[in-house]
Amino acid sequence: MTTIFKTPFATQGDKASIPVEIQPDGSVSYTQGYGYDYERDQVTDPAAKDIEREKMNGIFHDITEAVGEIQSFGFPKWAEEGKPYAIRTIVYHKNKVWQSKVENNNIEPIAGNAWAELKADATAGDVGAYSKGESDKRFQPLGNYTPSGHSYSKLETDTKYQPKGNYAPAGNYANKGDSYTKTESDGRYQAKGSYQPSGDYATNTALNSGLNYKFDKSNVTQSTGTSTVHVMSQKASTDAFQPKGSYQPSGNYALAGASYTKIESDGKYQPKGSYQASGYSYSKSETDTKYQPKGNYAPAGNYANKGDSYTKTESDDRYEKLGNLKQFKKPASTVNADKTIVKFESNMIGKQLFAIASDSRAYQFTVLPSPYTSTILWYGGGQFWGSTVTASSDGKTLTIHHPGYTGPTDMYVLE
Structure with missing residues (x-):
């Protein structure tokens, strides 16, 4: 079972610190480890060395303490001794996890150009982006x-x-109701044929009226004194004419079945109108x-595409403004009495500062990160004086060493 080193080895025991560099006397160090002197014969060789209990406790303590940090926090703690850190190194510092954004990083982890905080619960707002819900409301799919x-x-x-x-197809169709159905036509009209012209014909009653008639096979002749009326026989009349009724006036009518009923028309055609062609x-x-x-x-x-460009916040954090947009500003700062320490409210590392001397002259220098030093050249008394400037790890405090000349009275920055 894996041991969780919540308590480093020999926390309350006797232990000695192990040096990193090789020791002149051949004693144990992290660079060399246990040298040959620890292998010599303890009885015959006076140069033989014992494996010291305190140093062995110190070695085990250092190892288990480092392992315990990683087991507890997931990453090693940031420490001054670990500087400079390589780019993309991950450390734990002040209850947060940080990743180095630059090579040879000597800055204490803080939000800015040197470190980026890694968060398991990072939101879209933390990185200056829209959430999924906001994006769905603002944008459509590509x-x-x-x-x-x-x-x-x-x-x-x-x-x-x-x-x-x-x-x-578009056409001049009759509107619904402007034509008769088959049933309506059959009720109103007779079948097409060769009918006797309209006239005053004798009826069956006239044949039985007691007049003098002369019959032949198909016709009857009635004598009326001065004229003779020729009347067709009943059979011939029945064969030649249809029963008397109220018939449709003579005309050129369509045959039965040659026109659609209203229902058939409604089923086959749409109401008359100017329709768009099919398709x-x-x-x-x-x-x-x-x-x-x-x-x-x-x-x-x-x-x-989304993510292929920086947000405004990302751009502001990564780049400085173009030269023609920079301004000469006076940041909030305090200078101590002997003019050796200047404190600012923001990080000054990498910025161009102007130190104002007592004679109102301005001397330019660039603030370098620790452990590097910047140089200010002062002029006075007919000669130049050199002052060195070191910055704190957070870039907010500058220490000025100015032997032989007075320090600055004020500071300005170009940004």
Whole structure:
């Protein structure tokens, strides 16, 4: 079972610190370890060395303490002795996890250009980005969209067009109700044929009226004194004429079955109108597949994908303003009585500072990170004086060594 080193080895025991460098007397060090002197014969060789209990406790203590840090925090603690840290090194410091953003990092972990805080619960707001919900409300999925106004909405399409179908060609059709059904036609008209012209014909009653008739096979002749009336026989009349009734006036009528009933017409044709030709409009399904809902979309263009460009906050943190945009500013600072320590409210590392001397002259220098030193050249009394400047790890405190000349009375920065 793995041991969790919550308590380093020999925490309360006797232990001695182990030096890193090789020791002149050959004693144990982290660089050399236990040298040859520890292998010599303890009885015959006076140069033989014992393995010291305190130093062995110290070695085990250092190892288990380092392992315990990683077991507890996941990463080693940041320490001055660990500087400089390589780029992308991860450390634990002040209840936070940090990753180095620069090579040879000598700065104590703090939000800025040198370190980035790693968070398991980082939100979109922490990195200056939109959350998924915000993005869904503000943006549409990437695609080659048609500019606004080049397609109809569903409501517009439903209002302007009818569903796709096999419609009759446009024509001058009779409106519904302007023609008779077969039943109506059969009730109003007789079958087409060669009928006797309209006239005053004898009836069956006239044949039995007691007049003098002369019959032959098919005709009857009635004598009326001065004239003779020729009357057709009953059989001949029945064969030649239809029963008396209220018939449709003579005309050129369509034969039965040559026209559609109202129901048949309604089933085959749509109401008369100026229709769009078939295939010139999309169905709802086709419209939904081909087009997106109407909206105010960005013009078509070659846009960068999300994440391929920096946010304003990221750019401000990574880059300084262009030279022609820099301004000569007076940051909040205090200078102690002997003018050797200047304290600022913000990090000055990497910035151009101007030290104002008692004669109102300004002397320029750039603040370098610890352990490097900056140099200010002062002029006075007919000669130049050199002063060195060292910065604290957070870049907020400058220590000025100015032998032989007075220090600054004030500080300005160009940014």
